[in-house]
Amino acid sequence: MAANGECLEYEVTNRGAEAVDVSVLFGWSGGGERLSDNLSAVQRALAPGASVRGRLPLAGPSGSSRPVPGVKVVKVRSVPTAEAPSTGGACPASGVRVYADRGDAAMGLRVVGLHLENCGTAELVLDGYPQVQVLDEAHAAVTGVAVLEGGAAIATGTGADAPARRFTVPPGGRAGSALVWRNTNDASSDPVNAPYARVRATPGAAPVMVTPELDLGTTGRLGVGAWVPEGP
Template sequence: MAVNGDCLEYEVTNPGTAAADVSVLFGWSGSGERLSDNLSAVQRGVAPGASVRGRLPLAGAPVPPDLPVGALPTFAGVPDGVVPRSAGPSASSRPAPGVKVVQVRSVPTAEAPSEGGACPASGVRVYADRGDAAMGLRVVGLHLENCGTAELVLDGYPQVQVLDGAHAPVTGVAVLEGGAAIATGTGADAPPRRFTVPPGGKAGSALVWRNTNDASSDPVNAPYARVRATPGSAPVMVTPELDLGTTGRLGVAAWTPEGP
């Protein structure tokens, strides 16, 4: 990673065995010039074992032309993910902010959530929103859009599997039907009902949990969840950042229609 006053350059590597969408969150390192906002970037379809470079403009600066391979410098003696104030291969009249990598997440490209663009082969988009958190209670919305040409019948709850940072299933977490199993008044406790989502129609669900900790066990932090809209449907991996504490419980709301 390298940064100057105009742009941030970074590199991501996919160590897995399948193509992956890799997202990176950057933040201020605590030294040097501050970033005005945290920055995020996504590289889609990174092949197994491949490394891909990208760049982000800083403070509205234009992104310079791509660097040739090998032009991205490294910095000896600098903590991993932290860029010194003077870093950067190109000159800039602006001081370079101090930047570090805050978080890296990846999902298999074949299971990546979709909010726009081409309709997935399944004809259904599924994705999670940024959620809401208050007093240890978390609610993250799940959203479904029928972008295909056939009607979709929903009757019940999405199937949800909790996954750790390596995409492995997390044991010891009870996935419960209904948000009321965790807390009432979240809007996620309606009983299931059968309804049809026409082409262009939408539906919603939610994940509800508490970040409560005690001495009973180690806290569970699971970045990912694999979601199937209906039994047997194609899986989608979302990133709700499940900080379940020691509660060991995750509530899943029933599908309900969204919009007209």
């Protein structure tokens, strides 16, 4: 990674065994001119063993003599391209899009919405809860976390309290769920920080890996709301 007054150049390498979508968050290191905003970059379908170079413009007019900002890598996240969430573009082969929003955090309570869109041509029947598996930075399953049905298992009033019910999502229709947890800590165990969650909309559905950044503290509990219709 290198920065000058006009741009940030970086290189990403996939050291895994499958194609991945990689996102990198850059921030101010405390040296030089402060960045006006954190910068992010995404590289999609990076093949195993492959490297790719990228460039991001920095704020300021071209050719100016502004000081070089101090930039550091804040966070790197990757998901298998075959499991990458999508909010638009071509419809996945499954006919269903699943993705997570940026969530809300207040007073140690976290809520991240899960969203489903039926972009296929057939109706989709939902009856229950998405299946969720908590994963660490290496995409390995995290043990010792209780995945509970219903957001009320963690806190009420989050919008994820409705009981499960059967309904049909027509082509073009949407549904929503939510992940709910608390970031509370005591001396009982080590805190759990798990960036990823593998989500299946129904038991037989293809998995989608989202990045809710689960800072579960020492509670080790994650509530999952039932699917409910979303939008008109």
